[in-house]
Amino acid sequence: MSTLLPTSTRVHDTENQNASQQHRRDAGTLFVLKSKGSWIHCGYHLTTSIVSPSLLSLPYALTFLGWKAGIFCLVIGAFVSFYSFNLMSLVLEHHAYLGNRHLLYRDMARDILGPRWGRYFVGPIQFAVCYNNEVLCALLGGQCMKAIYLLSNPNGNMKLYEFVVIFGCFMLMLAQMPSFHSLRHINLVSSVMCLSYSACATAASIYIGNSSNAPEKDYSLKGDTTNRLFGIFNAIPIIATTYGSGIIPEIQATLAPPVKGKMLKSLCVCFVVVLFSFFTVAISGYWAFGNQAEGLIFSSFVDNNKPLAPKWLIYMPNICTIAQLTANGVEYLQPTNVILEQIFGDPEIPEFSPRNVIPRLISRSLAVITATIIAAMLPFFGDMNSLIGAFGYMPLDFILPMIFFNMTFKPSKRSSIFWLNVIIVIAFSALAAMATISTVRQIVLDAKTYQLFADL
Numbered sequence: 269m270s271t272l273l274p275t276s277t278r279v280h281d282t283e284n285q286n287a288s289q290q291h292r293r294d295a296g297t298l299f300v301l302k303s304k305g306s307w308i309h310c311g312y313h314l315t316t317s318i319v320s321p322s323l324l325s326l327p328y329a330l331t332f333l334g335w336k337a338g339i340f341c342l343v344i345g346a347f348v349s350f351y352s353f354n355l356m357s358l359v360l361e362h363h364a365y366l367g368n369r370h371l372l373y374r375d376m377a378r379d380i381l382g383p384r385w386g387r388y389f390v391g392p393i394q395f396a397v398c399y400n401n402e403v404l405c406a407l408l409g410g411q412c413m414k415a416i417y418l419l420s421n422p423n424g425n426m427k428l429y430e431f432v433v434i435f436g437c438f439m440l441m442l443a444q445m446p447s448f449h450s451l452r453h454i455n456l457v458s459s460v461m462c463l464s465y466s467a468c469a470t471a472a473s474i475y476i477g478n479s480s481n482a483p484e485k486d487y488s489l490k491g492d493t494t495n496r497l498f499g500i501f502n503a504i505p506i507i508a509t510t511y512g513s514g515i516i517p518e519i520q521a522t523l524a525p526p527v528k529g530k531m532l533k534s535l536c537v538c539f540v541v542v543l544f545s546f547f548t549v550a551i552s553g554y555w556a557f558g559n560q561a562e563g564l565i566f567s568s569f570v571d572n573n574k575p576l577a578p579k580w581l582i583y584m585p586n587i588c589t590i591a592q593l594t595a596n597g598v599e600y601l602q603p604t605n606v607i608l609e610q611i612f613g614d615p616e617i618p619e620f621s622p623r624n625v626i627p628r629l630i631s632r633s634l635a636v637i638t639a640t641i642i643a644a645m646l647p648f649f650g651d652m653n654s655l656i657g658a659f660g661y662m663p664l665d666f667i668l669p670m671i672f673f674n675m676t677f678k679p680s681k682r683s684s685i686f687w688l689n690v691i692i693v694i695a696f697s698a699l700a701a702m703a704t705i706s707t708v709r710q711i712v713l714d715a716k717t718y719q720l721f722a723d724l
Contacts, residue, residue: 327553
């Protein structure tokens with residue numbers, strides 16, 4: 269027993285020393301990824317990144333899959349994502365124990381797979397995932413604001429892009445939060461908002477499903493065999509995007525050393541919320557609307573500007589979603605903030621000196637303004653979400669963690685964990701390829717309806 273304390277202290281000191289050396293080199297990790305948080309703070313960050321309003325598209329995904337295949341995919345997604353994130357945390361903990369703590373996904377890929385993988389594959393894909401999420405948050409926030417506006421003023425003439433700009437202003441203010449760790453209390457509120465809008469959406473679906481105005485329930489798959497096949501591969505990236513995070517190393521970087529064992533507790537907290545919100549919204553929404561479920565379940569609650577549920581039951585989830593979207597958008601801005609600080613920040617000067625504050629204010633503001641303009645110009649950007657899910661979230665969250673684990677720990681080729689990881693990598697690589705083809709086909713089919721600044 270007497271040897272445990274010195275060993276633990278030595279590991280702690282090694283992690284702190286490594287972090288300090290890294291911070292001296294890099295303003296991005298020094299200012300943005302401060303390793304000060306507890307496991308519960310990390311749980312808030314995880315919940316905000318995974319339990320996002322993209323879960324409101326799950327009933328729509330089930331319209332392509334039906335009951336049996338839909339529930340099966342939800343269960344498999346929950347299992348593989350929890351398993352994958354846990355493997356990722358074990359690899360990160362192992363490298364931290366060896367004195368080489370990785371704070372960024374691309375650095376992890378560089379050290380395990382080689383420098384080109386970090387620079388030309390993982391880095392660009394993660395940036396695309398995070399910035400896509402930024403645009404999507406602005407778009408969904410504008411749509412929720414417009415839904416509230418039309419419910420209270422059916423004859424109103426404000427356009428969607430105006431609400432997108434208003435929502436962008438909220439994100440612009442929150443984007444100035446100095447570090448990932450400083451979002452911990454905001455992400456606690458965000459986690460409560462996740463549970464709130466999930467409960468409200470479930471209650472509204474059950475109410476509508478049991479009312480006299482309930483739509484006819486048809487659970488058959490629409491279209492011919494070809495369209496059904498492509499529909500399946502459209503649904504898979506939607507589910508992958510919903511379960512995906514893409515920023516697990518950056519979230520784990522917020523943990524104060526020593527990090528061993530903390531991430532598993534954080535994941536358990538997160539997945540309690542995941543299981544409640546994902547399954548209740550998906551099952552109740554698909555039960556109530558069948559194959560008529562809209563891409564955003566809130567849209568199904570109103571028919572020809574007439575609410576199918578009590579107005580307060582529609583107002584509440586939209587308001588909670590708006591609040592959660594601001595936190596989610598700012599959280600996914602953090603990897604971009606790291607890059608901006610690396611370019612414009614000076615680690616040798618205090619964080620809040622004018623030399624660092626002014627470039628930070630300008631660069632972060634430009635990042636949010638650009639995302640807001642894209643969302644306002646391209647309100648059909650949601651079609652791109654499936655594509656990002658296919659070639660972004662699936663590699664980052666369902667393929668690379670298994671490869672990292674096998675390459676780091678080198679389990680025996682006779683062991684079950686080695687072959688389970690190999691099977692997951694092969695299966696999800698094939699699904700990602702087919703889903704990418706399917707989503708590109710859908711974008712081509714929908715392209716004729718695209719119009720800049722469309723009022724959808």
